[in-house]
Amino acid sequence: xxxxxxxxxxxxxxxxxxxxxxxxxxxxxxxxxxxxxxxxxxxxxxxxxxxxxxxxxxxxxxxxxxxxxxxxxxxxxxxxxxxxxxxxxxxxxxxxxxxxxxxxxxxxxxxxxxxxxxxxxxxxxxxxxxxxxxxx
Numbered sequence: 001x002x003x004x005x006x007x008x009x010x011x012x013x014x015x016x017x018x019x020x021x022x023x024x025x026x027x028x029x030x031x032x033x034x035x036x037x038x039x040x041x042x043x044x045x046x047x048x049x050x051x052x053x054x055x056x057x058x059x060x061x062x063x064x065x066x067x068x069x070x071x072x073x074x075x076x077x078x079x080x081x082x083x084x085x086x087x088x089x090x091x092x093x094x095x096x097x098x099x100x101x102x103x104x105x106x107x108x109x110x111x112x113x114x115x116x117x118x119x120x121x122x123x124x125x126x127x128x129x130x131x132x133x134x135x136x
Contacts, residue, residue, distance in 0.1 A: 037087075037093060038105045038110055038113070038115065039093050039094070039097045039101055039102075039105070041110070042101040042104040042105055042108075046098075046100040046101055046103060046104035047098040047100045047101050048098070048100055049098075049099060049100030049103055050099055050100070051099035051103075051127055051130055051131060051134075052127060053124075053127050053128060053131045054099065054131060054134070055131070055134075056131065059127070059128045059131045060128075060131050060132050060135050062125075062128045062132075063128035063129045063130070063131045063132025063133070064132045066121070066125055066128055066129050066132070067079070067129055067132050067133070070118065070121070070129070071089075071129065074086035074114070075087075075088065075089050076088065076089075078090070078136065079094075079133065079136045085113060085114055086114065086115070089133055089136060090136045094133060094136070095134065095136070099127075099130055099134070102130045102133060103126060103127065103130060106118045106119075106121075106126045106129065106130070107119050107126065
């Protein structure tokens with residue numbers, strides 16, 4: 001088999017495999033599954049991005065409306081939790097996450113976890129959702 005075909009199949013397997021980037025087996029953990037959160041999984045290059053709307057009331061309100069329409073069905077009305085497997089967003093990990101990390105998560109999602117990409121939303125709207133999340 002040609003090396004290019006082997007590599008493309010390996011890449012595809014990595015994306016869809018239950019032991020791919022989301023659920024990994026670690027020899028350090030004695031072979032137990034490690035479930036990393038999306039915050040831990042996000043690209044390190046995304047972290048330095050800053051939120052242009054941080055703390056601005058009108059963008060918090062706009063983010064609340066967007067959250068109600070785009071996120072609440074899975075994460076609950078006020079981010080306290082909703083449909084499984086969607087985690088509650090009113091938690092320290094989310095509040096302490098770098099805005100760029102949250103932006104990366106909204107842009108990329110994680111289909112194996114049931115988190116869709118919100119790349120269809122304009123950047124401004126994704127930042128508004130993040131502004132609201134930081135206020136939860």
